[in-house]
Amino acid sequence: MLDFGGSGARNRAFRDGVFLLEIPSGLGVSAGDAFARQFYEGPAVAPYGRFRDIGSDHFGDPLLGFHQRINQIEQFLLERRFWAVAYPPEITALGESLTRLSRQVLCSVLSTVGIPERDWRRATGGCSQRAGSYHLTFNHYRPAYEDIGLSSHKDDGFLTILRTTAPGLEVSREDNWEAVPADPDCFIVNFGLSMEILTAGSRMPVAAIMHRVARQQDDRSSFGHFSSSGCLPGEDEGIYRYVHGSGLERVCGSRELIDENDYEIYAGTDAPDGSDTTIAPGRPDEHPTTKEVRR
Template structure:
């Protein structure tokens, strides 16, 4: 699948041509050039090592040994997870825990990725002429440091005979994905199309909250179903297993009346339910053996 390409300009997103964003919002995915100030080394090291045993003498020891960090320690839907229905073993962590759990360089990288992701969110709201006065309410505080931001790491175990990662849509607003290996597939009609990584770029995709907010717009944004195909065992070349990680921007998930999902129509916000309940449903469907993470 040929994706549109953007770059981070002077505190805003810039596409190569005026029509490129409209193509990207329909595709649901696009590339963004890695900003020069965004160092991805810490995230790459964590992705390659979080599932390994920690070795005191290894150069990456600070980035390994995280299998014992579970949701009992760091909170619901966080920490290390390993599910037999998928090849992935994963590590999830909310922003509130970044500085206490991650190595310091990774906590700093996570904040930098969050800034880029929020910039993308603001760009879309501006392009679709949603009044600035509604941004905070519409996004559950995500544009103003009051949303939910988490970093998710994936390690694909080719020795496990299972799907790579199940069909799903991301539940929130924007995902900023670091993926340097093939395997990501995007649904296009009745077909699945490969997204080949573009060196020096990250992948951006839109989530269901964005789709719901803009569905009555004359320029609606698509949350597109995607998956990772099953990874096959190495052919003896010594190639490392596939890894990836992403920064997810969601509404604040307090489950109270303050934070809701909205549709923007007729110059007002229409309540479409609780983001907390919505996320729970999407997550449960995604990791079911027979289910899919769609709504």
């Protein structure tokens, strides 16, 4: 279970949609840090610079692979089904460790808000069993570009686990943009639209947080893990709302929510060859820190 050190901190985390999570002992992040510092450099920089040349055509999905986005960000994004064949073993292992951690956090939240365990698998599109859709992203922010780091948005999935050691992430609370502290001993966890929809009718609704990355004056790198309802081709698990007293109600398709939200974030990107790719629609010290995650 998640230990926030008190119900006040827990309630604030659920209401705000963001909190700091102490990195569990045994979950190494050094390989991810190295990948995030190198992936955009090109093949001359070993061992990870070569990923700059791997674009969406390798995966048949316009969002995946290397992209220079419309803001300062350039990114390497990959879905779990491609991790073992495209990533080095240490990066695949990192992704799987984050998938396990995401499941622990998710199940703790579902228990706390009062959704019956029998409904968890359908409610989360498999995420409660580590059978959802997962993406691992590595980000680099280019200070030479005079633009915002990343435009304001909400994530579409259940939760995002972010690793960053430099300031830049901001969240919107009570109509004010506030900086999130960058603690090297903690992940930043934020909730997405799928969690907000699912828990809206529960005894303790969880908010999806609006967030952005401020304009960066120096090189900044980060990596993150996204957990979403299962949406492999032909296997759309759907997005559900839990209604106390009547159970789960289907709201929309998983891919429908993802495509619409991703279009708002990524409409217009540069492919590795420099051509444009348009995606079709379809207060810092108050952030609570969990002390540990236990099975």
